[in-house]
Amino acid sequence: MSNSLKLGLPKGSLEQSTIELFAQAGWNITPFSRNYFPVIDDPELTCSLVRPQEMALYVADGTLDLGLTGQDWIRERDCEEKVLPITLLEYSKSSNKPCRWVLAVRKESPIQSLADLQGKRVATELEHVTRSYLLQHGVSAEVIFSWGATEAKAVEGLVDAIVEITETGSTIHAHGLRIIDEVMQTSTCLIANPQAYSDPWKKEKIDQIALLLSAALAARHKVILKMNIPSANLQKILPFLPSLNAPTISPLTDSSWLAVETVVDRKLVRQLIPQLKAAGAVGILEYDLQKVV
Template sequence: MSVLKLGLPAGSLQEATADLFRKAGYKITFPSRSYYPVIDDPELHCTLIRAQEMGRYVADGSLDCGLTGHDWIVESGSHVTELAELVFSKVSRRPVKWVLAVPNDSDIHGPKDLQGKRIATEVVNITKSWLAGHGVAAQVEFSWGATEVKPPKFADAIVEVTETGNSLRANNLRIVDTLLTSTTRFVANPQAALDPWKRQKMDDLLLMLRGAMAAEGKVGLMMNVRKADLAHVLNKLPALKNPTISPLADQEWVAVNTIIDEDTVRHIIPQLKAAGASGIVEYPLTKIID
């Protein structure tokens, strides 16, 4: 039996990734002290790998494909084939940013002020490339963690990842510039991407993952509407696309089916009722496949 070797990111993205897979229809569990998650698809073999290393193992063929951040692909310089962008993270759906941050009272206000300074970061290569682009020479040191506490005693500035900036502000740091914006990517080994069976398996997996992401925050609405009230009811619907309108046995009535944002339902249903809709049914969505 053919098997696709799939790398899942360990660490901060692990639970968010597992949750996405579950919504996509895959039952995935993480046995204690094991780096091999169990998934209910015999054609998938999963391995937990730190996102920082994912690109390297996908590039050398140890894994056929995997999920990791664009930032770690850039940092490692790995030669992989990017098949999809999957915008999700441990906190929100917004991309993460690698930013240059300094103490609030620092005299560093731009790239040129970093000349001769010391910078602590986990993304040494990204930082060095950014500095070179600005023609600035500075000392870049690898940080093993707790980077926010490094300045001003151990570094003049840091390059750190953030989604909201809350942690930086809590440590009395201000953002000077953004070096890189990153989202999660589904990447493949170039040779694996050319293999017909493996590529089809990857495409099928991505179809389900994208469908699960598209359904987040959406619900379906069904209702019956008199034809005489149809225009008024449709005017109240902020549809994902044009609503589906189907005839009913009673020729004076039609069925309307649509998809809307979940957080608007409580406002829209009373308006639909007042506009003439009846038999209104709200139902959850697990996937939206275009």
């Protein structure tokens, strides 16, 4: 039975945000500029930096036991039946939302719908998925692989359309392009080699990593609010005070006051704090969380 797990980390735009996520989950990873093998402070793990586009292939053939890559690249490499998805980890380099692969054309292009691509040329890095998407919709178009600067190929008229990944669409629009359809949404997925996951020791380690990564991401959406409230105002405050289950309420030495602690969605804080203040709460404190399990 092996006592080492081979972990693949995405090289490129997701590299830093993945290292930060692992740090929040409890593992410190130190990358080196001159090699692809970061050091991790866990003797049971070894790390390799791998391009997300190739990750599923290396997990599928057992070179890696575990890796993080997008659902898009799992489909593109035809590895959906060859790797075991453990959990979705919705994060990207700048947000916690899924990214989109979109079909886009120049703003002034006469192409208005997918059907207008019949006989046209489409550039993308996501060749296999794009061909399947066009075939599914009965469109026959030439799909060519793009080695980069994909938006520029449409702007310069080298191709009629592109399929490119975007988080918000702002970069697409900034290049003078117009989105006409969405090909797929994608999030980062923790995937395992099926044979590795059948090993009891590796399964336990993989499940530990999945649990703590998911807990770290869940914590990014939550905060702890602590406050003191007048005992007489408790029933006024409770109806608009959300929590994971129920707020923690403790008496103070002054029986006319209570200490209240609760976990709430981060996005609700800006509405909650003024409401709490108006209801008599004082000493309101907000704390970030590291994990929510």
